[in-house]
Amino acid sequence: MKTIILLLAITLAITCNSQIINLKDLDGSRITNAYYKDVDNELNQFEGTYQYTNGDDELTIVLKKFENSNIADYAEDLLTGELKYKKNGVVLFDNLSKINDNLPNKYFHDICGNTLITNGARPICNDCLPNQWRARLIFFGRSNNDNGGSIVLKKYIENGVEKLKVFIQYIALPVDINDPDPLPVLIPGSQYFELTRIF
Amino acid sequence: MFVSISDILYYFYKQKHLYMKQLSSTFYLFFLMVCFLSFFSSCEVDKEFLDAKDSGKQMKRQISFQKFKQEIGKVSFGNQLSISAAGTGRTLEEFEIDTTLVKALETDKVVYTMKLEPKFEVADGKFYNLVVYKDNFDEIIKNIIEIHPQSELLGNTEPEIGTYLENSLKEIIYSSRLAPVEAPLCVAVDYQYLCYCGNHREGFCEGYCAAGFRWVPVLISVYCTSGGGESIPDEGYGGSSGDNGENFMLDPVLPSFDDVTPCQQISLLMQPYNANMKPKIQVLGEYTSNNSSSEFGFEFSKNSSGEFYNSPVVSSLTTGNIVKTRVGGDFYAAGHNHTPEIISIFSWSDIFMFFTLYDKAASYNKDDVTYFLVAKNCFTCAENNVYALKVDNFTQLRNKINSTLNNSNTMGMSFSQKIQYAESYYMEKFKSDMNQSQLESVFLEYFNNFGFSIYKANPELTNWSKLSLSGNPISPVVSNPCN
Numbered sequence: 001m002k003t004i005i006l007l008l009a010i011t012l013a014i015t016c017n018s019q020i021i022n023l024k025d026l027d028g029s030r031i032t033n034a035y036y037k038d039v040d041n042e043l044n045q046f047e048g049t050y051q052y053t054n055g056d057d058e059l060t061i062v063l064k065k066f067e068n069s070n071i072a073d074y075a076e077d078l079l080t081g082e083l084k085y086k087k088n089g090v091v092l093f094d095n096l097s098k099i100n101d102n103l104p105n106k107y108f109h110d111i112c113g114n115t116l117i118t119n120g121a122r123p124i125c126n127d128c129l130p131n132q133w134r135a136r137l138i139f140f141g142r143s144n145n146d147n148g149g150s151i152v153l154k155k156y157i158e159n160g161v162e163k164l165k166v167f168i169q170y171i172a173l174p175v176d177i178n179d180p181d182p183l184p185v186l187i188p189g190s191q192y193f194e195l196t197r198i199f
Numbered sequence: 200m201f202v203s204i205s206d207i208l209y210y211f212y213k214q215k216h217l218y219m220k221q222l223s224s225t226f227y228l229f230f231l232m233v234c235f236l237s238f239f240s241s242c243e244v245d246k247e248f249l250d251a252k253d254s255g256k257q258m259k260r261q262i263s264f265q266k267f268k269q270e271i272g273k274v275s276f277g278n279q280l281s282i283s284a285a286g287t288g289r290t291l292e293e294f295e296i297d298t299t300l301v302k303a304l305e306t307d308k309v310v311y312t313m314k315l316e317p318k319f320e321v322a323d324g325k326f327y328n329l330v331v332y333k334d335n336f337d338e339i340i341k342n343i344i345e346i347h348p349q350s351e352l353l354g355n356t357e358p359e360i361g362t363y364l365e366n367s368l369k370e371i372i373y374s375s376r377l378a379p380v381e382a383p384l385c386v387a388v389d390y391q392y393l394c395y396c397g398n399h400r401e402g403f404c405e406g407y408c409a410a411g412f413r414w415v416p417v418l419i420s421v422y423c424t425s426g427g428g429e430s431i432p433d434e435g436y437g438g439s440s441g442d443n444g445e446n447f448m449l450d451p452v453l454p455s456f457d458d459v460t461p462c463q464q465i466s467l468l469m470q471p472y473n474a475n476m477k478p479k480i481q482v483l484g485e486y487t488s489n490n491s492s493s494e495f496g497f498e499f500s501k502n503s504s505g506e507f508y509n510s511p512v513v514s515s516l517t518t519g520n521i522v523k524t525r526v527g528g529d530f531y532a533a534g535h536n537h538t539p540e541i542i543s544i545f546s547w548s549d550i551f552m553f554f555t556l557y558d559k560a561a562s563y564n565k566d567d568v569t570y571f572l573v574a575k576n577c578f579t580c581a582e583n584n585v586y587a588l589k590v591d592n593f594t595q596l597r598n599k600i601n602s603t604l605n606n607s608n609t610m611g612m613s614f615s616q617k618i619q620y621a622e623s624y625y626m627e628k629f630k631s632d633m634n635q636s637q638l639e640s641v642f643l644e645y646f647n648n649f650g651f652s653i654y655k656a657n658p659e660l661t662n663w664s665k666l667s668l669s670g671n672p673i674s675p676v677v678s679n680p681c682n
Contacts (some may be wrong), residue, residue, distance in 0.1 A: 015249070018558075026627045026630070027627055027628060028624050028625060028626075028627040028628045028645065040526040044445050048639070071607075071608060072606075072607045072608045075609070100300060103344075105611065107608075107612070107616075107620065109406045113673075115623065115624055115626065116629060116630065117630040117631070118630060118631040118632065119632075120631050120632020120633075121570075121629060121630045121631055121632065122540055122541055122542050122629065123539075123541075124540075124578075124632070125538035125585065131330075136618050136626060136630070138620060138622075138623045139619075140616050140619060142616075146613070146615055148615065148616070148619045149619060149622070150619075150622065150623065150626065165229075167540070169540065170521045170539065171521075171546075171615075171618060171619060171622060172494075172515075172522045172523070172524060172535070172552065173548070173618065174524055174526040174552050174553075174555040174556065174559075175326055175523055175524065175525045175526065175552070176526055176527045176559065177525050177526070177527040177528045177530065178527060181523075185521065189521070190492060190493065190494075190538065190540060191492075
């Protein structure tokens with residue numbers, strides 16, 4: 001009897017402390033012990049490896065979803081990613097293999113996040129399907145000369161081929177006059193890349 | 200009734216031999232306090248004479264509004280004024296007298312000046328003085344002078360104030376003697392100041408002066424005729440009394456530096472004689488209106504001598520669409536635009552930029568630190584929105600920035616990664632379509648108590664309004680125009 005009561009108490013305690021919140025309801029705040037869950041599995045659509053080529057330029061992105069990641073006082077489902085960038089035939093960086101690294105903090109992947117946005121959110125999506133959800137993630141840009149910001153992903157099918165439309169928006173950081181100028185970005189920002197799924 | 204310090208001391212001296220023994224220590228202490236307070240509460244400044252013939256007059260004084268009413272002989276003199284729209288060529292304008300300071304200048308007549316607080320929106324740093332005197336028929340004459348500065352007041356020395364007033368446009372917009380007539384009532388207004396060598400007045404500050412030349416005092420000479428437009432006879436001080444009795448000299452009450460609100464500071468930055476930021480913002484507006492896919496930005500700096508420098512409006516195309524904004528040294532203001540792909544309100548990283556701009560600014564530029572944004576809310580929207588940020592409480596801002604950047608989630612991240620992380624959280628609030636009012640509301644809610652304020656310009660960039668939360672869910676943002 002004591003064991004049953006103890007189990008009930010533990011179950012109750014866990015239930016009370018693990019409030020599940022849909023990722024679609026993220027509002028810039030976090031509740032202690034809550035689980036921010038991809039209830040409708042919207043992040044799943046983005047998983048895979050995608051590639052854009054233009055002559056000797058190539059951008060490859062690999063995306064992978066992690067569930068119930070816990071680094072702070074709450075848990076969350078996350079979409080993580082790594083990149084490879086080739087310019088004029090020269091590979092400037094290739095971190096694709098890092099996607100399989102078992103990082104305790106998933107935010108140490110170069111792409112990470114879980115914000116789901118509607119068609120009306122910036123950048124506005126005029127060719128999205130009604131009720132389609134895009135993902136806005138952090139692009140840390142560690143290999144991009146430490147230039148980062150956000151990356152917006154839109155999944156679509158074209159002629160039966162899975163495609164990913166990518167928009168990178170960089171963040172401007174102050175430049176102290178006593179410091180050297182920051183290195184330039186490698187991957188161009190504020191333009192759309194259309195990538196095709198290759199894996 | 201005014202009791203001078205010497206009266207009190209003399210009384211005390213006379214009385215103490217007779218009654219000292221009877222005075223309690225408490226009364227003695229009270230007397231000392233009265234003396235002390237009388238000494239420090241005196242409003243009058245030392246009298247300053249313009250010329251030998253003026254001795255005996257109470258030349259320049261600063262008096263209370265109460266004393267002014269006593270001297271002018273009208274205890275019911277109100278502190279509210281309004282210019283009737285009829286006959287003046289102006290719209291109805293209302294003022295309140297700033298009763299904290301009345302300046303009195305006695306030459307051929309005593310002329311009182313006091314600052315007027317307009318109850319309407321004032322553009323371009325204009326300020327107003329009420330000038331009151333009694334004419335030869337003992338009638339109280341009231342004039343309102345509008346002073347429109349064309350240069351910046353760089354300090355409180357007499358030459359600096361003199362240059363400031365001399366360069367200003369001055370116009371009597373109302374006169375109780377002449378109204379109602381077509382405005383302007385009087386356009387012949389000039390500024391005069393006098394050169395002294397020691398205590399001797401000189402014609403010009405030229406030649407040798409062992410004691411050193413000095414300029415005294417600040418005066419505006421007004422020569423009014425009903426027709427207006429006549430020039431002042433070039434006779435210097437002393438020739439101020441004209442045939443029609445309309446001439447007078449006054450000692451203007453200037454706006455205090457301390458009175459300039461952050462809201463008004465932004466307006467000042469727009470002025471050609473100040474940083475002249477308006478053309479730069481207008482260029483940003485053109486790029487924004489044209490839906491440029493690239494961001495643009497500009498920077499402003501000012502050295503310790505008050506000399507302004509600014510960068511051209513530069514595109515961010517060459518830097519991967521990152522507007523380069525320098526901080527530190529003499530840099531104190533910057534602006535940029537947002538393309539239609541980005542929210543049409545400041546981002547979190549913009550706030551960090553603003554924070555760093557202030558943090559690194561030279562001490563002489565701190566008050567002027569301002570960060571601008573030009574953006575429009577949709578691709579086809581006709582009008583741009585122009586915003587500016589001003590620091591209210593930098594310690595509060597620093598604490599908020601630090602607590603947002605440094606928490607258990609960001610441990611092990613680099614500085615730039617922490618900013619990207621903070622930006623990501625902030626952007627969660629903008630995950631659906633929002634109109635401009637909703638964007639402003641979310642911004643104000645998020646940055647509530649961050650120690651800064653946001654201001655929004657009118658389309659002409661001539662007036663700014665402070666935005667704040669109203670508490671009303673139907674109309675959550677209230678806009679308070681700068682006055």
